[in-house]
Amino acid sequence: MEYAAFFFIVVGLIFFLGTSIGLLRFPDFYTRMHAAGKGDTLSTVLILAGCIFAVGSQGDLNWILALKILLIINFVFIGCPTATHAMMDAGERAGAKPWNKKGENK
Amino acid sequence: MKFTSAFILLFLPWLVLSGKYDPLHIGMGIICSTLVALWCKDLLFPNDHISFKKFSKRTIRFIPYMCWLFWQIVLSNIHVLKVALSPRMNDLISPKMVQFKTDVTEEISMFVLANSITLTPGTVTVRVEEKRFLVHALTEKAASGLPGESDEMERRIIKVFEKEN
Numbered sequence: 001m002e003y004a005a006f007f008f009i010v011v012g013l014i015f016f017l018g019t020s021i022g023l024l025r026f027p028d029f030y031t032r033m034h035a036a037g038k039g040d041t042l043s044t045v046l047i048l049a050g051c052i053f054a055v056g057s058q059g060d061l062n063w064i065l066a067l068k069i070l071l072i073i074n075f076v077f078i079g080c081p082t083a084t085h086a087m088m089d090a091g092e093r094a095g096a097k098p099w100n101k102k103g104e105n106k
Numbered sequence: 107m108k109f110t111s112a113f114i115l116l117f118l119p120w121l122v123l124s125g126k127y128d129p130l131h132i133g134m135g136i137i138c139s140t141l142v143a144l145w146c147k148d149l150l151f152p153n154d155h156i157s158f159k160k161f162s163k164r165t166i167r168f169i170p171y172m173c174w175l176f177w178q179i180v181l182s183n184i185h186v187l188k189v190a191l192s193p194r195m196n197d198l199i200s201p202k203m204v205q206f207k208t209d210v211t212e213e214i215s216m217f218v219l220a221n222s223i224t225l226t227p228g229t230v231t232v233r234v235e236e237k238r239f240l241v242h243a244l245t246e247k248a249a250s251g252l253p254g255e256s257d258e259m260e261r262r263i264i265k266v267f268e269k270e271n
Binding site: 014015018019021022025026027028030031033034035037038039041042043064067068071078081082084085088089092098099 | 119122123125179180182183186187189190191199201202203220221224225228230231232233240242244
Protein backbone atom coordinates (compact mmCIF):
# COMPACT_ATOMS: atom_id res chain seq x y z
CA MET A 1 0.00 0.00 0.00
CA GLU A 2 2.69 2.45 1.01
CA TYR A 3 4.68 1.73 -2.13
CA ALA A 4 1.60 2.10 -4.32
CA ALA A 5 0.90 5.48 -2.73
CA PHE A 6 4.52 6.51 -3.22
CA PHE A 7 4.50 5.35 -6.85
CA PHE A 8 1.25 7.14 -7.80
CA ILE A 9 2.18 10.42 -6.13
CA VAL A 10 5.68 10.51 -7.62
CA VAL A 11 4.42 9.75 -11.14
CA GLY A 12 1.74 12.40 -10.70
CA LEU A 13 4.34 14.93 -9.63
CA ILE A 14 6.54 14.11 -12.63
CA PHE A 15 3.61 14.76 -14.97
CA PHE A 16 2.83 17.96 -13.09
CA LEU A 17 6.44 19.10 -13.52
CA GLY A 18 6.22 18.36 -17.24
CA THR A 19 3.00 20.35 -17.45
CA SER A 20 4.52 23.35 -15.70
CA ILE A 21 7.64 23.31 -17.87
CA GLY A 22 5.46 22.97 -20.94
CA LEU A 23 3.32 25.87 -19.78
CA LEU A 24 6.43 28.06 -19.61
CA ARG A 25 8.17 26.85 -22.75
CA PHE A 26 5.47 26.54 -25.41
CA PRO A 27 5.38 29.39 -27.91
CA ASP A 28 1.77 30.65 -27.77
CA PHE A 29 -1.54 30.61 -25.95
CA TYR A 30 -3.00 27.56 -27.68
CA THR A 31 -0.01 25.29 -27.29
CA ARG A 32 0.27 26.30 -23.65
CA MET A 33 -3.33 25.29 -23.10
CA HIS A 34 -2.41 21.90 -24.58
CA ALA A 35 0.07 21.39 -21.78
CA ALA A 36 -2.23 22.77 -19.09
CA GLY A 37 -5.37 20.92 -20.11
CA LYS A 38 -3.85 17.47 -20.41
CA GLY A 39 -1.18 17.34 -17.79
CA ASP A 40 -3.51 18.63 -15.12
CA THR A 41 -6.08 15.90 -15.60
CA LEU A 42 -3.82 12.90 -15.33
CA SER A 43 -1.51 14.25 -12.66
CA THR A 44 -4.38 15.32 -10.41
CA VAL A 45 -6.01 11.92 -10.83
CA LEU A 46 -2.75 10.13 -10.06
CA ILE A 47 -2.01 12.20 -6.97
CA LEU A 48 -5.55 11.69 -5.65
CA ALA A 49 -5.27 7.94 -6.29
CA GLY A 50 -2.01 8.03 -4.37
CA CYS A 51 -3.89 9.73 -1.53
CA ILE A 52 -6.37 6.84 -1.40
CA PHE A 53 -3.51 4.37 -1.02
CA ALA A 54 -1.75 6.60 1.51
CA VAL A 55 -4.87 6.59 3.69
CA GLY A 56 -5.18 2.84 3.21
CA SER A 57 -1.62 2.26 4.33
CA GLN A 58 -2.33 3.80 7.72
CA GLY A 59 -4.10 0.71 8.97
CA ASP A 60 -7.87 0.95 8.62
CA LEU A 61 -9.00 1.57 5.07
CA ASN A 62 -11.61 4.31 5.19
CA TRP A 63 -14.11 3.52 2.43
CA ILE A 64 -16.05 6.75 2.78
CA LEU A 65 -12.89 8.77 2.32
CA ALA A 66 -11.89 6.68 -0.70
CA LEU A 67 -15.35 7.24 -2.21
CA LYS A 68 -15.10 10.98 -1.58
CA ILE A 69 -11.75 11.09 -3.36
CA LEU A 70 -13.25 9.08 -6.23
CA LEU A 71 -16.00 11.71 -6.49
CA ILE A 72 -13.33 14.41 -6.74
CA ILE A 73 -11.54 12.40 -9.43
CA ASN A 74 -14.80 12.11 -11.33
CA PHE A 75 -15.32 15.86 -11.13
CA VAL A 76 -11.76 16.65 -12.26
CA PHE A 77 -12.21 14.25 -15.15
CA ILE A 78 -15.25 16.14 -16.44
CA GLY A 79 -14.22 19.63 -15.33
CA CYS A 80 -10.68 19.79 -16.64
CA PRO A 81 -11.32 19.35 -20.36
CA THR A 82 -14.41 21.54 -20.14
CA ALA A 83 -12.45 24.38 -18.53
CA THR A 84 -9.68 24.02 -21.10
CA HIS A 85 -12.31 24.18 -23.77
CA ALA A 86 -13.86 27.35 -22.33
CA MET A 87 -10.50 29.10 -22.14
CA MET A 88 -9.53 28.07 -25.69
CA ASP A 89 -12.84 29.38 -26.93
CA ALA A 90 -12.43 32.66 -25.05
CA GLY A 91 -8.92 33.07 -26.43
CA GLU A 92 -10.11 32.43 -29.96
CA ARG A 93 -12.91 34.97 -29.61
CA ALA A 94 -10.49 37.52 -28.15
CA GLY A 95 -8.38 37.12 -31.29
CA ALA A 96 -5.30 35.25 -30.12
CA LYS A 97 -3.39 34.24 -33.24
CA PRO A 98 -2.11 30.69 -33.39
CA TRP A 99 1.67 30.40 -33.67
CA ASN A 100 3.07 28.65 -36.70
CA LYS A 101 6.49 27.78 -37.99
CA LYS A 102 6.85 30.34 -40.75
CA GLY A 103 5.60 33.61 -39.34
CA GLU A 104 7.10 33.56 -35.84
CA ASN A 105 4.37 34.46 -33.38
CA LYS A 106 2.22 36.31 -35.92
CA MET B 107 -39.31 8.96 -13.46
CA LYS B 108 -37.40 12.19 -13.82
CA PHE B 109 -37.93 12.99 -10.16
CA THR B 110 -36.75 9.57 -9.01
CA SER B 111 -33.55 9.66 -11.03
CA ALA B 112 -32.81 13.23 -9.92
CA PHE B 113 -33.41 12.25 -6.31
CA ILE B 114 -31.07 9.25 -6.52
CA LEU B 115 -28.46 11.32 -8.33
CA LEU B 116 -28.50 13.88 -5.51
CA PHE B 117 -28.95 11.58 -2.55
CA LEU B 118 -26.10 9.15 -3.26
CA PRO B 119 -23.42 11.90 -3.25
CA TRP B 120 -25.04 13.23 -0.06
CA LEU B 121 -24.55 9.84 1.62
CA VAL B 122 -20.95 9.68 0.47
CA LEU B 123 -20.05 13.26 1.30
CA SER B 124 -21.74 13.55 4.67
CA GLY B 125 -20.36 10.22 5.93
CA LYS B 126 -22.65 10.29 8.98
CA TYR B 127 -25.52 7.83 9.17
CA ASP B 128 -27.63 9.01 12.10
CA PRO B 129 -31.31 9.87 11.50
CA LEU B 130 -30.68 13.63 11.61
CA HIS B 131 -28.15 13.70 8.76
CA ILE B 132 -30.01 11.20 6.58
CA GLY B 133 -33.25 13.11 7.21
CA MET B 134 -31.69 16.39 6.18
CA GLY B 135 -30.32 14.65 3.09
CA ILE B 136 -33.74 13.33 2.14
CA ILE B 137 -35.38 16.76 2.59
CA CYS B 138 -32.70 18.62 0.59
CA SER B 139 -32.59 16.04 -2.20
CA THR B 140 -36.37 16.05 -2.48
CA LEU B 141 -36.61 19.83 -2.69
CA VAL B 142 -33.74 20.22 -5.18
CA ALA B 143 -35.02 17.30 -7.26
CA LEU B 144 -38.50 18.87 -7.36
CA TRP B 145 -37.19 22.25 -8.49
CA CYS B 146 -34.36 21.21 -10.76
CA LYS B 147 -35.44 17.94 -12.38
CA ASP B 148 -36.13 19.67 -15.69
CA LEU B 149 -32.69 21.26 -15.64
CA LEU B 150 -30.95 17.97 -14.98
CA PHE B 151 -32.88 16.02 -17.59
CA PRO B 152 -34.07 18.38 -20.29
CA ASN B 153 -35.46 15.65 -22.53
CA ASP B 154 -37.62 13.02 -20.91
CA HIS B 155 -37.77 10.39 -23.63
CA ILE B 156 -34.75 8.48 -22.33
CA SER B 157 -35.80 5.22 -20.77
CA PHE B 158 -34.09 3.50 -17.89
CA LYS B 159 -33.19 0.52 -20.05
CA LYS B 160 -31.46 2.69 -22.60
CA PHE B 161 -29.64 4.56 -19.87
CA SER B 162 -28.28 1.44 -18.19
CA LYS B 163 -27.21 -0.01 -21.52
CA ARG B 164 -25.32 3.16 -22.31
CA THR B 165 -23.67 3.12 -18.91
CA ILE B 166 -22.48 -0.44 -19.38
CA ARG B 167 -21.14 0.28 -22.83
CA PHE B 168 -19.47 3.43 -21.52
CA ILE B 169 -17.13 1.51 -19.19
CA PRO B 170 -14.84 0.00 -21.88
CA TYR B 171 -14.81 3.40 -23.56
CA MET B 172 -13.62 4.94 -20.29
CA CYS B 173 -10.76 2.44 -20.13
CA TRP B 174 -9.74 3.23 -23.70
CA LEU B 175 -9.96 6.95 -22.97
CA PHE B 176 -7.82 6.61 -19.86
CA TRP B 177 -5.12 4.89 -21.88
CA GLN B 178 -5.30 7.72 -24.42
CA ILE B 179 -4.87 10.23 -21.59
CA VAL B 180 -1.72 8.46 -20.41
CA LEU B 181 -0.38 8.51 -23.98
CA SER B 182 -1.19 12.18 -24.40
CA ASN B 183 0.55 13.09 -21.15
CA ILE B 184 3.68 11.25 -22.19
CA HIS B 185 3.46 13.10 -25.51
CA VAL B 186 3.17 16.51 -23.82
CA LEU B 187 5.98 15.65 -21.41
CA LYS B 188 8.24 14.61 -24.29
CA VAL B 189 7.55 17.72 -26.33
CA ALA B 190 7.82 20.06 -23.34
CA LEU B 191 11.17 18.70 -22.24
CA SER B 192 12.84 18.33 -25.63
CA PRO B 193 15.47 21.00 -26.29
CA ARG B 194 14.42 21.39 -29.94
CA MET B 195 10.75 21.85 -29.18
CA ASN B 196 9.98 24.12 -32.10
CA ASP B 197 11.03 21.43 -34.59
CA LEU B 198 8.69 18.90 -33.07
CA ILE B 199 5.51 20.94 -33.19
CA SER B 200 3.65 22.50 -36.07
CA PRO B 201 0.37 23.77 -34.61
CA LYS B 202 -2.64 24.36 -36.80
CA MET B 203 -6.38 24.81 -36.61
CA VAL B 204 -8.53 22.08 -38.09
CA GLN B 205 -12.25 22.19 -38.82
CA PHE B 206 -14.47 19.22 -39.44
CA LYS B 207 -18.08 18.13 -39.37
CA THR B 208 -19.12 15.29 -37.17
CA ASP B 209 -21.63 12.50 -37.70
CA VAL B 210 -22.76 12.23 -34.09
CA THR B 211 -26.20 13.68 -33.47
CA GLU B 212 -27.06 13.66 -29.78
CA GLU B 213 -25.93 16.29 -27.34
CA ILE B 214 -24.38 13.89 -24.86
CA SER B 215 -22.27 12.19 -27.52
CA MET B 216 -21.10 15.58 -28.81
CA PHE B 217 -20.06 16.53 -25.29
CA VAL B 218 -18.16 13.27 -24.87
CA LEU B 219 -16.56 13.65 -28.30
CA ALA B 220 -15.37 17.20 -27.52
CA ASN B 221 -13.90 16.22 -24.17
CA SER B 222 -12.31 13.11 -25.65
CA ILE B 223 -10.62 15.17 -28.35
CA THR B 224 -9.22 17.43 -25.65
CA LEU B 225 -7.88 14.48 -23.69
CA THR B 226 -6.29 12.53 -26.54
CA PRO B 227 -2.73 13.25 -27.67
CA GLY B 228 -1.98 16.54 -29.40
CA THR B 229 -5.46 17.95 -29.92
CA VAL B 230 -7.71 20.39 -28.06
CA THR B 231 -11.27 21.31 -28.95
CA VAL B 232 -11.70 25.06 -29.35
CA ARG B 233 -15.33 25.40 -30.29
CA VAL B 234 -18.39 23.36 -31.11
CA GLU B 235 -21.08 25.01 -33.20
CA GLU B 236 -23.99 22.96 -34.44
CA LYS B 237 -22.06 19.99 -35.77
CA ARG B 238 -18.87 21.80 -36.70
CA PHE B 239 -15.85 21.25 -34.49
CA LEU B 240 -12.92 23.67 -34.42
CA VAL B 241 -9.86 21.86 -33.13
CA HIS B 242 -6.31 23.01 -32.44
CA ALA B 243 -3.74 20.33 -33.21
CA LEU B 244 -0.18 20.36 -31.92
CA THR B 245 1.36 18.32 -34.76
CA GLU B 246 0.49 17.09 -38.23
CA LYS B 247 0.27 13.57 -36.93
CA ALA B 248 -2.24 14.58 -34.25
CA ALA B 249 -4.34 16.39 -36.83
CA SER B 250 -4.51 13.28 -38.99
CA GLY B 251 -6.03 11.30 -36.14
CA LEU B 252 -9.07 13.58 -35.91
CA PRO B 253 -12.58 12.42 -36.86
CA GLY B 254 -12.45 14.36 -40.15
CA GLU B 255 -9.74 12.03 -41.44
CA SER B 256 -9.85 8.86 -39.36
CA ASP B 257 -13.02 8.03 -37.55
CA GLU B 258 -11.89 5.69 -34.79
CA MET B 259 -13.01 7.85 -31.88
CA GLU B 260 -16.28 8.82 -33.53
CA ARG B 261 -17.04 5.21 -34.26
CA ARG B 262 -16.47 4.27 -30.64
CA ILE B 263 -18.74 7.04 -29.40
CA ILE B 264 -21.51 6.14 -31.83
CA LYS B 265 -21.19 2.57 -30.64
CA VAL B 266 -21.61 3.66 -27.03
CA PHE B 267 -24.40 6.22 -27.30
CA GLU B 268 -26.32 5.98 -30.51
CA LYS B 269 -26.60 2.35 -31.46
CA GLU B 270 -30.05 1.11 -30.53
CA ASN B 271 -30.86 -2.42 -29.30
